[in-house]
Amino acid sequence: MTEETKSKQIDILIVGGGPVGLFAANLAVKSGLTTRIVDIEAEPQHWGRGDWLHGRTLEILDYTGLNTDLLGTGSKVETLAVHHQLPPRNQTATAGRTSIDFVPESIVTKYKHLLCVGQHITESNFQHTLSENGIQIERPVTVTQFTREEGEDYPILATLENKKSHSTEMVRAKYLLGCDGAHSSIRKQIGIEYEGHGSKQNCGVLDALVQTNFPDRKSISFVRGPFGSHACLFPRENNLTRVMVELPSDERDKNQIPLETVQSEARRALLPHRVEFLAVMWWTVYSVGQHVANRYTDKKEDDDDNIIPRVFLCGDACHSQSPTLGQGLNTGIGDVFNLMWKIAMVNAGLAKSSLLSTYETERRPVAQKVIAIDRLVSGNDLKDEPLMSLIQENQKFTTGFGISYATAGTSPLSLRVGDRAPDFKVVAYNTGKKARLYELWHTKNSWCFHLLILAGDLTHTTERVTQALETFKDKKWSWLQIHLITTTTQRGVIDSLPSTTINKQALLIDKINQAQCHHGYNVKDTNAPAAVIVRPDLHIGWIGMLSASMEDWLANEINLDFKGWNVLEAE
Known part of the structure; x- marks a missing residue:
């Protein structure tokens, strides 16, 4: 990016050119958001720091298209x-x-291993992808100060200073991301305590x-x-x-x-x-x-409900711990993956701005649990094998697969709203080839929800499934993809589905390991169809038995389970 092409008015300004900031910049670009990323260091780190990429992180990087080159590097540890x-x-x-x-063993995933690879290699891969979109980290540049001006379309007014030339410039942004590490200047400038x-x-x-x-x-x-x-x-x-x-x-x-x-x-x-x-x-x-920040955004607890967060902390800027179980980098990647789809959908007018406040309510408890586990493990003396017991007790969480945004309560299908959506193998009806759900959910659209209709045996459920699908036949929602999964293998039954209600490319056959997808989503009765809505970050947004009135179901139930926001209704 040359001096002439640098924009003075952007959607997102990212401070910090480590892997967390680079990941955020890549997702911003994929979301169609104008972006600049700055880092105070004159050049990147060449060695050291975070080097564990857990299985859940590898799933995320795979889904976002950022792990292709990484998988050929590093050491796979099982x-x-x-x-x-x-x-x-x-x-x-x-x-x-x-x-x-x-x-x-209970986790169904493509990634049954840990990838041990130097952070400098991860950063280099992220930077390469970003460079292909014409964006470079601006070095050595820092944000010396910023203000927030309500009523402006781009309310963040930031002063950038080049530490080498001492030149300054003013930049306006809709959002500011502090990915600048444990000594974060962004965190300090908005008065957030690092507890x-x-x-x-x-x-x-x-x-x-x-x-x-x-x-x-x-x-x-x-x-x-x-x-x-x-x-x-x-x-x-x-x-x-x-x-x-x-x-x-x-x-x-x-x-x-x-x-x-x-x-x-x-x-x-x-x-x-x-x-x-x-x-x-x-x-x-x-x-x-x-340490964990007492807030993750610039919005204070006593601020008016109409005030929306504009400044967000990610990665070590809002949490830090020992490297014992390799949680820092992975937690930072999880922060960004949770945040960026929310910013993108609010910016596009597809979601209410109150969605942005769920970043802190969902991710801060994750960091608190990371730190609680780290205190136990890093203080362990390894006597009588307590370390192994601690690791096993928390293994699903520390590998990332067990991280959940679920609140109190249960669902009728055991999996809860907020849990990671399981990634099972199914067979694509139109090709006859096996594929994982995450592979099928991958889309050129920057972010979208996935509606899984677990139809069971269509010999008995066709009428109810067709009624539900009728709701969507005239809808052209780019943010929602529908996938019909059935245990039926009879072509005649499947072909009897009205062509107006389902694209056969979205039809999947669940016949691997005795219908593992239905069982994995806890659908025990194949005569009682169920449905799951998967969020853009691959967590469950809604789960329940299939409703004939799908439109009301989406408008009301999702509004409830997403804590007050409705993806069907922009502000």
Whole structure:
């Protein structure tokens, strides 16, 4: 983007050029929103930081078209192990090993693994996609101040300063995203508190080429050394290994602790095995701490209901924790995925602006739970295998698949509004090919809802299904796609459906693993059709038995379950 083409009036200004900011910029472009992204650093980080991409994050990147190049990099890890090392004199050095699959067996997903890849590679891939749309991160640029002017179409007035040339410019935006890390200047400028505390416990982390006879280098390995020291190591791209190690109490400032201390503690934790560090690419010492912002937006609790949020915090700007279970980057990606479809739909006039307030009410509890788990795990001493128990208890959540925006209450089909929509395999009627639901839901439209009609056995349900579909035959809603899923395999029955009510390309046959899609969505009676509306972020928006009056169902039930907003009715 040249000086001549930079817009002074944009939809979204993004502050922070890390993976969270870059992901937000890519989704903004896909949504047709004009965007600029700035970062205070003169160049990107080349090593270190977040390097775990959990299965749910890989689903999100796949769905948004941003993981194509990433999947060929990094190391795919399917196992997590805890080792209790014994003293060197003991010949059974790893007798204390226990292990589990990284992704629980009960989760149906394309991604049953963790991808360990350097953050710089993730950023590079995101930047490449963004560059194809003519957008570059503007460096070294920061927002020195901004104001909000009500009544303006572009109410955010921000001052950008280039830290190298010291030149400034004024930019107007509809929305401002603070993706600028734990020391976020955007958070500080709107007076949001970063609640929590650090600790005196220092840990070292390094990325290196290593030579070792430790037997479990393909897993995520948590190790309790023979003398009480703790470490974690796992494989990375290009034969690298990341090693994290708890450091002994030290009165020195963390910035004064040398690399040699980190290496010696790692060797000590892995005894009686040997480890040599052939080349260290990056290392640092950090203090364990957990924080969460008391607000995620510029809207205050006592603000008038007519005031809508315009400034949003994402990623480390609103939550931070130890890297023990690799939650930071993944939680940040989840923040953006939750937020961007809401901004896009409000901006397009498809949703009420009150939808924007659900970003904080849905995502802040997620961060609070991440931090609660992190406090338990990062403070764990690995004795009597409590770490493995903690990990197993929270495994669905920490891998991202169990994150839910559900409130109190249940649905008649067990899955709740707010849960992740399960991704089952079905057979496309028009091609006879197997496909996953997420693949079929992928659309060129920037964001849309998906209505799944779980029709069961059409031999018995055709009349009720046809009545429901009649509601939509004259509707041309670009934001809603309909998918009819049936357990029927009889072509004659399927062909008897009126062609005016369903596009045969949207017809799916649920015959894999004894109708796993119906059973997975808890439809036990194939003579009683049900329906599910899946939100643009692949969470359930509504679920229940199929209603004959579909129009009233959409207008009323969705309005209720989406906490006061109605996607059929713009302001």
